[in-house]
Amino acid sequence: MAEAKFDFKKEYRDLYLPKTKPSIVDVPAMGFIMVAGKGDPNEGGGQYQRAVGILYAIAFTIKMSKMSGDQPEGYFDYVVPPLEGLWWNEGAPFDGIAVKDKSAFSWIAMIRQPEFVTSEVFEWAVAQVARKKPEIDPSPARFEIYEEGLCAQIMHKGPYDDEPASIALLERFVEEQGFENEISDAQEPFPVARRHHEIYLGDPRKSKPENMRTVLRHPVRRA
Template sequence: MTKVDLKKDIAAYTAPRGRFEIVEVPPLRYLMIDGHGAPAGPEYADAITTIYSVAYPLKFLSKKELDRDYVVPPLEAQWWADDMDSFTVNRDKSQWSWTCLNLVPDWVPAELVDRAIATAAEKGAPSIDAVRLEELREGTCVQTLHLGSFDDEGPVLARMHDEFIPAQGLRMTGRHHEIYFSDFRRTEPAKLRTVLRQPVEHT
């Protein structure tokens, strides 16, 4: 059985380091959990635990019942705040709201997702009632690959928001989106690899 790696098969999961590019992101389905507060807080940690407590049973159900195996995709998150300067200037993480995301293959039916959620609930996953399956339509986006600490993202995002996007005749529309190719619990900050993505539209 061939094991599919979605982050290699979907072009929008590749981003250049050191420069910005404009990409078209297709509609994609995700496991989602909403929350608020700093990423180092307990609510965000519980959301990550719960997302993976569903994602792994879902992978095994797909392999067993659909005869289609895949690599569990990386953690992702959307971030936003009433004052977007909290991302680019003062980095006041207490103001941040977020949605944790994990990509679901397009061949997996919603019924299988419901069963994976039920399995996670039986095992006592926190925040399990908050998990949902939803399609995300981001369309045109600007993105780049950031290598380094999350706390070093501010200047990169400032250049993206204040320089590159306006210079291309674009404006920001959706929520800031990050894709985490590294496990931040096991990777030193200088080696973290993160796609920074911003949905946009023409002015």
């Protein structure tokens, strides 16, 4: 029997599989491949969709390094973690996905990496993508260690456009539990600030909107 692949969603259920009832979680430092940008994530062939393509190209190059004999020290087989995103609005508080003008969004699209991924491993993967996939420009990507810290989170079930209702539950929970929202108002993407955070557990191309699951996470501090 083949050895089971390490699945971050199953091993770290507190981070990836929260309940539909809000909760508090302390998120540790983790390595991410990140691409920052601006604009409507739904724009066909737009900046966001290109960013996601870059992320997956690099992530799968690292995962499949075992096939080329170039696997990094400490490598183990694993399921590529889900796509995540940090979101904010230029010059205005983040109002969630209800914002009508999605072209005003700023974002960082990102995918978590296993602990054996270092800056050197990342640079190797970027060079491999540039050489083997000339249709993809991986230069906007960067590798960052992101320590999110204390957060409130909730599992949102349903379409992305219905997220405001879950965000309202989350914000009410934060206040009732004696915490304060600590979303950054910084406009520059790096160094990485504390943002409205989403983790996408379903593929909108394959799932019905009502079956989509998205982790919604807000940074908080004790009041």
